[in-house]
Amino acid sequence: EAQVTQNPRYLITVTGKKLTVTCSQNMNHEYMSWYRQDPGLGLRQIYYSMNVEVTDKGDVPEGYKVSRKEKRNFPLILESPSPNQTSLYFCASRLTGAGYNSPLHFGNGTRLTVT
Amino acid sequence: QKEVEQDPGPLSVPEGAIVSLNCTYSNSAFQYFMWYRQYSRKGPELLMYTYSSGNKEDGRFTAQVDKSSKYISLFIRDSQPSDSATYLCAMSANRGSTLGRLYFGRGTQLTVWP
Numbered sequence A: 001e002a003q004v005t006q007n008p009r010y011l012i013t014v015t016g017k018k019l020t021v022t023c024s025q026n027m028n029h030e031y032m033s034w035y036r037q038d039p040g041l042g043l044r045q046i047y048y049s050m051n052v053e054v055t056d057k058g059d060v061p062e063g064y065k066v067s068r069k070e071k072r073n074f075p076l077i078l079e080s081p082s083p084n085q086t087s088l089y090f091c092a093s094r095l096t097g098a099g100y101n102s103p104l105h106f107g108n109g110t111r112l113t114v115t
Numbered sequence B: 001q002k003e004v005e006q007d008p009g010p011l012s013v014p015e016g017a018i019v020s021l022n023c024t025y026s027n028s029a030f031q032y033f034m035w036y037r038q039y040s041r042k043g044p045e046l047l048m049y050t051y052s053s054g055n056k057e058d059g060r061f062t063a064q065v066d067k068s069s070k071y072i073s074l075f076i077r078d079s080q081p082s083d084s085a086t087y088l089c090a091m092s093a094n095r096g097s098t099l100g101r102l103y104f105g106r107g108t109q110l111t112v113w114p
Helices: none
Strands: A004-007 A010-013 A019-025 A031-038 A042-051 A054-057 A076-078 A087-094 A110-114 B004-006 B011-014 B019-025 B032-038 B045-051 B054-058 B061-066 B071-076 B085-092 B108-113
Touching: A004 A087, A010 A019, A019 A031, A019 A087, A019 A110, A042 B085, B004 B085, B011 B019, B019 B085, B019 B108, B032 B061, B045 B054, B045 B061, B045 B071, B071 B085
Parallel strands: A010 A110, B011 B108
Antiparallel strands: A004 A019, A019 A076, A031 A042, A031 A087, A042 A054, A087 A110, B004 B019, B019 B071, B032 B045, B032 B085, B054 B061, B061 B071, B085 B108
16 A cells, blocks of 8 residues: 555654654655644645755754655654654655646654653 | 735535635745645645646536635535545645645635534
C-alpha cells in the first residue's frame, strides 16, 4: 500500500531533550516536506526537500533540523525542544514533474507535547 | 497579514445544502490553487486543484478562482454527512514540477447533519 509513515504518532517529552520524528514513504517520491498544524494558525511549512541532499526552509524553520540522505526518509529533528513546539506535525511527499494532479500524500500526523 | 486567509468557521449545514467555502490571498504571484480535505485524526488529502483563473468541476465539487479579486471558492452541491471535515485551501507561485513553498489557509470546519 502506498503510504507516508510517521513515527511516533504521539510523543510527550520535556524541554531540551533532543528528539527525532521519522518519516518514510514507499512511493519513490522526490519531494518531501514537514508541516506543523496549530489551532487558529493552520498548516505551516517547516522544511521541504526537492530530492536527496537538497533541503530548504519553509515558513517556520527555527528550532528544527532535517536531513535527506535517502530518497524514502526525511526525519525531523528537534535539537532542544521547547513548549512552543507543542503541535501536530505532518510529513508529506509527492512526485515532481507530474504537475499539480500529482497530489501531496500526507502521513497521519505526530502529536508532540513538550512540557 | 497572512498570505492566505480562510474563515475557520465552524460551518454547520443540513444534508442536501449547497456549501460555499472561500479563501482570499495577498500574493499576486500565486497561480496554482488547491483544496484539501482533512478528516479528524487524519492527514489532509487533495480534493481539487486549479491553475490560474476559472472554474473546475468534479462531481459535486466545483472550484472557482478569481485572480483579479484574489479570491478562490469551493462549492459542494447536495452535501452529505460524509463531507463533514475540515477543508483547507492551498496555493503556490511555483510551477507544478518545481513545487516547493505551499501556503495553506487555516481550514474551515464543516459539519453536515442528516
